[in-house]
């Protein structure tokens with residue numbers, strides 16, 4: 294603790310003063326460290342082991358930590374790291390002990406209080422309800438890129454892209470457009486249709502893999518639309534994200550307690566596309582779709598008829614946008630390099646493998662949702678799939694025995710908008726009047742993770 298205190302630098306001093314003070318502190322520390330070395334016994338070896346464990350716990354990358362600790366140029370830093378880490382381990386141990394003691398003495402009271410709370414909730418706000426989609430909305434960036442535009446960048450052509458994917462153009466953010474600005478526009482449209490005020494939203498789920506802030510975009514959206522009473526968080530399940538978010542949102546209402554939930558599917562993957570890679574740059578576009586879920590008075594009026602959700606991390610390598618350097622297992626050499634390595638790589642995809650997976654997984658998950666709902670494929674009125682490739686959509690429809698008239702497709706206009714593609718397609722199908730009250734809508738998302746998910750809704 295004394296050593297840690299020596300490292301403490303008054304933030305109000307000038308940077309030169311701070312630097313001088315820091316140098317002096319570190320030199321003092323090194324002097325003590327050298328002197329202390331002679332007395333080091335097995336207990337210091339133990340504390341050193343603890344420092345490694347603590348470093349792991351603190352999410353300091355293992356190899357980077359070892360490398361940093363063994364580098365001669367960072368000896369002084371190593372001393373301070375070590376002291377700080379050992380200090381933090383000691384503090385944590387003491388704090389844990391205190392916390393356990395505190396917990397022991399309080400347990401009885403807490404248990405009584407918790408039981409009381411649950412009892413009250415069961416009879417009051419936590420009564421189960423049904424949930425329905427009461428509003429839909431969408432937003433797209435102003436700028437779009439055609440296949441001919443792309444043919445000027447990479448060796449491709451309009452005919453190849455249309456035949457192999459069904460895509461004609463894709464929208465990309467520009468100027469001051471962001472994921473949050475798209476989400477705001479789509480959400481306000483959905484809220485207007487649902488006739489729900491932003492202040493009446495209890496929960497906002499933003500399904501995205503490309504947030505404006507690493508800590509999440511949902512809170513930014515909450516602030517932008519003025520949904521002051523809502524809990525807001527991001528959900529990352531790539532192109533399956535919206536379906537997963539929708540099922541999550543439905544359960545918050547079905548389980549009781551929440552009246553209005555805003556579920557947004559939004560992605561701006563143009564930020565991560567390698568515009569030199571014709572295998573991926575032709576596919577992705579930016580966009581956003583949003584739905585408002587509202588509680589129904591009767592449980593049996595619930596729109597969610599069935600659902601099915603899966604992940605398979607062992608196939609993760611087929612579709613990635615990893616932290617830079619992670620692929621090569623690179624070790625950070627310096628703080629500045631660590632900064633560079635914390636951005637993300639471009640999207641990498643084994644197109645054919647993902648294609649084969651999707652063609653198998655989509656009909657399978659929809660059949661599972663149908664089984665849950667005790668329904669048959671022919672009872673589906675509208676098939677709203679993740680818009681990744683028209684050939685995948687057609688193959689899935691064919692395996693389910695559904696005709697073209699039941700297939701919703703807007704891939705020609707927007708390409709693959711990841712988490713946004715299902716709500717975008719749904720929104721357009723509803724706005725065009727194709728989806729009518731009582732219709733059964735089957736939705737499915739699939740993609741990176743790998744993840745795949747489906748649900749059946751009665752409109």
Ligand code: UT7
Pocket residue numbers: 448449450453454457458532571572575612643644645647648651681682685709711739740741
């Ligand atoms: O949202 C996440 C889910 N993602 C997906 O579902 C994507 C699934 N995969 C796909 O949609 C397709 O695999 C792609 C559209 C990515 C590729 O289509 P493909 O029919 O599987 O093409 P391929 O990779 O087998 O390539 C066939 C040929 C190759 O040339 P050779 O080796 O036969 O001479 C490619 O180099 O087409 C070539 N090629 C292209 N040619 C013109 C690949 N991309 C292009 C291109 N333009 N953009």
